[in-house]
Amino acid sequence: MRIRWMLGVGLAGAFAQVAQATQYLTLEQAQHAAFPTADEFRDAGAVDAAVAAKLGAPAGWAPRVFEARAGAKLLGWFIADQALGKSEMIGYALALDPHGAVTWLEILDYRESHGGEIRLAPWRKQFLGKTAADPVQLNRDIKNISGATLSCRHITEGVQRLLAYWAAALAARPE
Amino acid sequence: MSAQMIRRARPLLGTVVEIRLHGVAPRAADRALDAAFDEIASVQECMSFHAAASDVARLNAAPAGVWLDVDPRTAEVLALMRAVASRSAGAFDVCVAPRAVDAGLLPAPSARAPDAAADWRDIELGAGARVRLARPLWLDLGGIAKGYGVDRAIAALLAHGVPRACVNAGGDLRAYGAAETVYLRAADGSVAGALELADAAVATSSSGATPTHWRGTRGHAVAPGRSASVVAPQCALADALTKVALALTPTAAQDVLAAFGAQAALHDAAHGWQALARAA
Numbered sequence: 176m177r178i179r180w181m182l183g184v185g186l187a188g189a190f191a192q193v194a195q196a197t198q199y200l201t202l203e204q205a206q207h208a209a210f211p212t213a214d215e216f217r218d219a220g221a222v223d224a225a226v227a228a229k230l231g232a233p234a235g236w237a238p239r240v241f242e243a244r245a246g247a248k249l250l251g252w253f254i255a256d257q258a259l260g261k262s263e264m265i266g267y268a269l270a271l272d273p274h275g276a277v278t279w280l281e282i283l284d285y286r287e288s289h290g291g292e293i294r295l296a297p298w299r300k301q302f303l304g305k306t307a308a309d310p311v312q313l314n315r316d317i318k319n320i321s322g323a324t325l326s327c328r329h330i331t332e333g334v335q336r337l338l339a340y341w342a343a344a345l346a347a348r349p350e
Numbered sequence: 351m352s353a354q355m356i357r358r359a360r361p362l363l364g365t366v367v368e369i370r371l372h373g374v375a376p377r378a379a380d381r382a383l384d385a386a387f388d389e390i391a392s393v394q395e396c397m398s399f400h401a402a403a404s405d406v407a408r409l410n411a412a413p414a415g416v417w418l419d420v421d422p423r424t425a426e427v428l429a430l431m432r433a434v435a436s437r438s439a440g441a442f443d444v445c446v447a448p449r450a451v452d453a454g455l456l457p458a459p460s461a462r463a464p465d466a467a468a469d470w471r472d473i474e475l476g477a478g479a480r481v482r483l484a485r486p487l488w489l490d491l492g493g494i495a496k497g498y499g500v501d502r503a504i505a506a507l508l509a510h511g512v513p514r515a516c517v518n519a520g521g522d523l524r525a526y527g528a529a530e531t532v533y534l535r536a537a538d539g540s541v542a543g544a545l546e547l548a549d550a551a552v553a554t555s556s557s558g559a560t561p562t563h564w565r566g567t568r569g570h571a572v573a574p575g576r577s578a579s580v581v582a583p584q585c586a587l588a589d590a591l592t593k594v595a596l597a598l599t600p601t602a603a604q605d606v607l608a609a610f611g612a613q614a615a616l617h618d619a620a621h622g623w624q625a626l627a628r629a630a
Binding site: 179181199208 | 357358359360361362364365366368380516518521522523525529530531532533534535536541542543544545546547548549550552553554556577579581582583611613615622623625627
């Protein structure tokens with residue numbers, strides 16, 4: 176275990192944004208991860224507005240629905256949607272088998288609309304541990320943040336809505 | 351940054367869990383990622399406060415004096431819980447759940463009411479992953495299981511030969527193989543500090559405007575606006591010790607932290623940072 180604390184005490188100084196924008200998977204990567212044997216992802220078009228209204232979906236709700244196919248065979252559905260976190264949009268996707276059971280669920284991307292600010296200098300460095308003599312290298316590519324837990328409640332609600340949409344609008348659709 | 355970096359995220363443990371791997375070929379990475387995420391999902395199934403079939407839900411409905419078989423991972427977390435609760439004289443106590451229910455933070459888990467006198471000492475561990483309650487009680491492992499899930503994921507990645515990885519469950523984070531910079535968020539959401547760690551875990555807890563943390567089952571509520579970031583060898587330990595660092599005086603907290611090889615940084619708006627670290 177090696178640790179070095181960098182606890183800024185001075186309030187004046189340079190600022191750096193730690194707003195996050197991370198893409199884990201593109202839509203295409205996610206489709207192939209969810210359905211490795213599919214040879215076609217057929218865009219099912221815009222969601223049925225009447226069904227969306229009946230489900231109490233928020234204005235502008237526009238999940239992207241695809242039929243995953245291998246030749247003539249329907250493997251299931253791939254649906255990508257967005258959920259609002261605290262101050263960020265979370266893109267996620269799920270895969271459903273032909274019976275509407277969730278077989279795959281992952282985050283596609285994550286965008287924080289306004290990041291926290293970090294004061295990089297002046298630091299009153301409180302170095303502890305063996306590496307205390309090393310120069311401080313703040314990693315600008317990877318933003319690990321500890322604290323203020325991001326809730327996935329809105330993703331859970333979004334998944335429930337997509338399952339309800341599947342039952343109401345997609346389940347009965349002929350192959 | 352390694353060209354072979356792969357990161358993926360899934361909604362688990364009530365938050366977004368991100369796993370980042372370095373130096374692994376894509377197919378091997380997929381296998382390692384699936385194993386690590388599956389391990390976290392299992393921890394969630396065993397220790398969820400909300401899922402009716404979880405070990406925690408079964409214990410929360412169980413009568414006193416009856417042995418229940420639980421998953422070995424649940425038993426491991428309960429053993430660690432007892433160690434931290436004992437060393438902190440109950441400042442960390444998973445039996446604060448009724449206070450969280452009263453505060454509206456958690457739903458009542460069962461119709462069977464908890465004994466008002468119950469605390470962590472009433473959760474007895476038997477041989478072979480068996481648990482018995484000395485009094486009827488409500489427990490919530492939310493303050494330790496998230497970190498434990500991170501530890502299990504790290505173990506899965508190591509077992510798959512991944513040379514460098516970082517698992518971050520909504521701020522409960524553990525990394526190995528290279529130094530990681532981790533920014534620390536204070537209670538007001540601002541990023542006020544950072545740390546560099548390698549082969550270690552960090553967790554942060556903060557107290558909100560309305561009480562979210564208490565010193566044990568009968569102690570005071572933690573004052574609003576405080577945050578504690580704890581670094582420890584294991585993430586479950588870091589997770590649990592954040593509650594100790596918030597609830598105890600800095601001097602008392604430091605004794606507990608040192609006993610587990612951990613360090614902490616406390617933050618509030620009035621005082622800024624205070625390090626609780628004793629050179630090993």
